[in-house]
Amino acid sequence: MDEPDFFINKNQGVAIVGLGLIGGSIAGALKINGFKNIMGIDTQNKAIEDAINKDFIKLGDTEPENILPLAEIVIVCLYPKETAEFIKKHMKDFKYKAVITDVSGIKLDLINEINSCLRADLEFVGGHPMAGSHFRGFDHANPHLFMDANYIITPTDTSSLEAISKIKSLAKILGCKSISEINPGKHDEAMALASHMPHITALALMDMCDVREMGALLGPSFKDATRVAQINSRLWAQLLISNKENLDEQIKIMEKKMEQLRKAIISSDIKELEHLMEQAGSKRRKIG
Amino acid sequence: MDEPDFFINKNQGVAIVGLGLIGGSIAGALKINGFKNIMGIDTQNKAIEDAINKDFIKLGDTEPENILPLAEIVIVCLYPKETAEFIKKHMKDFKYKAVITDVSGIKLDLINEINSCLRADLEFVGGHPMAGSHFRGFDHANPHLFMDANYIITPTDTSSLEAISKIKSLAKILGCKSISEINPGKHDEAMALASHMPHITALALMDMCDVREMGALLGPSFKDATRVAQINSRLWAQLLISNKENLDEQIKIMEKKMEQLRKAIISSDIKELEHLMEQAGSKRRKIG
Structure with a gap:
């Protein structure tokens, strides 16, 4: 046997x-x-x-x-x-x-x-x-x-x-x-943030960018943030649509986070901004 | 002379x-x-x-x-x-x-x-x-x-x-x-998108991320998109607040772009998604 x-x-x-x-x-x-x-x-x-x-x-x-x-x-x-x-x-x-x-x-x-x-x-x-x-x-x-x-x-x-x-x-x-x-469900939930959201932000940033006007003004932060906009569109349309429930939620959360940042900026809330940045920086350093 | x-x-x-x-x-x-x-x-x-x-x-x-x-x-x-x-x-x-x-x-x-x-x-x-x-x-x-x-x-x-x-x-x-x-005004307008927005998206993405839970699930797209969240908070609070009018506008535009993507995803609009991705990809390839 x-x-x-x-x-x-x-x-x-x-x-x-x-x-x-x-x-x-x-x-x-x-x-x-x-x-x-x-x-x-x-x-x-x-x-x-x-x-x-x-x-x-x-x-x-x-x-x-x-x-x-x-x-x-x-x-x-x-x-x-x-x-x-x-x-x-x-x-x-x-x-x-x-x-x-x-x-x-x-x-x-x-x-x-x-x-x-x-x-x-x-x-x-x-x-x-x-x-x-x-x-x-x-x-x-x-x-x-x-x-x-x-x-x-x-x-x-x-x-x-x-x-x-x-x-x-x-x-x-x-x-x-x-x-x-x-498990497969937890995987999809995690991927909405870990993989799909960085692609969505890359697509949105590129969509906002007039390349002819901005080409010589872009620095490494924009280039890193948009690298994955060079996307395999057939594959990625499938991936995003297959994960629509999780993405619906994650995009809404991200919009709220951006609103929070926008409000702190327009109200010159240095303390709130520095706090958000220190938190984010400390988390980012942990993932290497 | x-x-x-x-x-x-x-x-x-x-x-x-x-x-x-x-x-x-x-x-x-x-x-x-x-x-x-x-x-x-x-x-x-x-x-x-x-x-x-x-x-x-x-x-x-x-x-x-x-x-x-x-x-x-x-x-x-x-x-x-x-x-x-x-x-x-x-x-x-x-x-x-x-x-x-x-x-x-x-x-x-x-x-x-x-x-x-x-x-x-x-x-x-x-x-x-x-x-x-x-x-x-x-x-x-x-x-x-x-x-x-x-x-x-x-x-x-x-x-x-x-x-x-x-x-x-x-x-x-x-x-x-x-x-x-x-000129200085055009510079600040351009920087809102070219430099400040990638920092804002990096901060928002990190703010959404439970590092302890997600650490082993993150891929290169998330890491590239959030690299600049390792931020000098005193400098960047100054920069963002000094550019508040332009950022107010850019963040609102980005929220609209993300809404457009969210709607295309939840309505399974493959055609719209593939179109957005092909446009973004073609623009991204131009900036090297």
């Missing part, structure tokens, strides 16, 4: 679905960590060829049914909607007892949708590497992309310790520094 | 008032560019000693009257309020026909205040190097701080071509990439 297996191992078949920035970077990270059976699935022949040429994958195919039956671990690196669609469409092709994970920045609805129709022998454990870039595509894949990043794993009540441990060991292999476990 | 002098030159006496991060960095930049008569004024003996030990200045004193009579160029690197106070208090000590500049992030009220009482032979031309750090003090002074930064010069109708050119040549020597000339 098989012993339960708590770690992914270098001889297991690992299939990566979608060889873009994230999928390609995961393939590269596994490769430099000695994994021997990394496989890739992509709709584009070019991405597969590039990944094989770079030796990031051993085997690749545009037809999932040629790869999925060989993989103990499947990492779906597609947009949220496409992630659910892919798993549902290819349900019959997954290897018996495979563990499936994803890299999506939104979790609750996606995981409910997948778990509601998952084959009984399979397990899905959501994952979210907190790394990325405003570049996209395999050309920008970088095996060190996840080095020292935060990785969030979002098991549900039905997740087995075995499957959770496997995805944790994957995150460690990718080089992540801090690996957290929270 | 003297020829008009359009450049600062390496043998001129240059006095730097305030040997903090900015003043110290300017002293260092002039030093490595071969300036021979760099002088420093600071209330702290320690800063003067450190600057002399690092060979950034030739001469330093806590008493301005011992230095100002020797300087053709005076660069006041104090907070806005202190800048005006210093110049008014030491008006009698400046060398005949000295050119004075500053580094303050706010200009209109400050320049009006200075020009309303400036000795007839002196000239004040405002300057604003768009560089900095959340560190402060001479210990963090860096001669390369201004490399490739933007520098804004804010002459008024009465500024002479000679004085403007001198401050421009100073900005070039510091290593600045783009040197703009705009």
Whole structure:
């Protein structure tokens, strides 16, 4: 009888679905960590060829049914909607007892949708590497992309310790520094502030900026605050809309905070401003 | 008779008032560019000693009257309020026909205040190097701080071509990439968006964040967006309050933009969101 297996191992078949920035970077990270059976699935022949040429994958195919039956671990690196669609469409092709994970920045609805129709022998454990870039595509894949990043794993009540441990060991292999476990709903609530709000403020600031007039007047604070406005619009429209309840609340809170600052400024309330700044500064120094 | 002098030159006496991060960095930049008569004024003996030990200045004193009579160029690197106070208090000590500049992030009220009482032979031309750090003090002074930064010069109708050119040549020597000339009012209007708003969004985001709960869930977008929340509260309370009319307007505009995004999100308006993101992304890519 098989012993339960708590770690992914270098001889297991690992299939990566979608060889873009994230999928390609995961393939590269596994490769430099000695994994021997990394496989890739992509709709584009070019991405597969590039990944094989770079030796990031051993085997690749545009037809999932040629790869999925060989993989103990499947990492779906597609947009949220496409992630659910892919798993549902290819349900019959997954290897018996495979563990499936994803890299999506939104979790609750996606995981409910997948778990509601998952084959009984399979397990899905959501994952979210907190790394990325405003570049996209395999050309920008970088095996060190996840080095020292935060990785969030979002098991549900039905997740087995075995499957959770496997995805944790994957995150460690990718080089992540801090690996957290929270439930999918809490994940989405936290991401509204930790990831979606900085994108919303970046979009709002850019929308306010006449680039032709302001170009030579911008300093590093504006550039840092708007870097992520270089956004993948199809992905991010999906992410923000999938998290609409939490964002509705967070945007309203932010508007209140800005009103509080505006009132302190127009009433020349130095004491209140210095207090707000000292609090914010002390909190910011804690997150490094 | 003297020829008009359009450049600062390496043998001129240059006095730097305030040997903090900015003043110290300017002293260092002039030093490595071969300036021979760099002088420093600071209330702290320690800063003067450190600057002399690092060979950034030739001469330093806590008493301005011992230095100002020797300087053709005076660069006041104090907070806005202190800048005006210093110049008014030491008006009698400046060398005949000295050119004075500053580094303050706010200009209109400050320049009006200075020009309303400036000795007839002196000239004040405002300057604003768009560089900095959340560190402060001479210990963090860096001669390369201004490399490739933007520098804004804010002459008024009465500024002479000679004085403007001198401050421009100073900005070039510091290593600045783009040197703009705009009037003090336009400067403050532009800074409300280009510099003050990214600080306000950083403060608001940090104020919303429970660091203990969120620490391991934060990604690079949140960290970049809040870097400047590590703020010098005394300086920034002055800056924001001095620019209250422009900020009142900019904060209200930002609140409207955020409302527009919130409505598009809660109504699942993919088309509107993708349009906003593509516009913002295309503008952001232009500013580098």
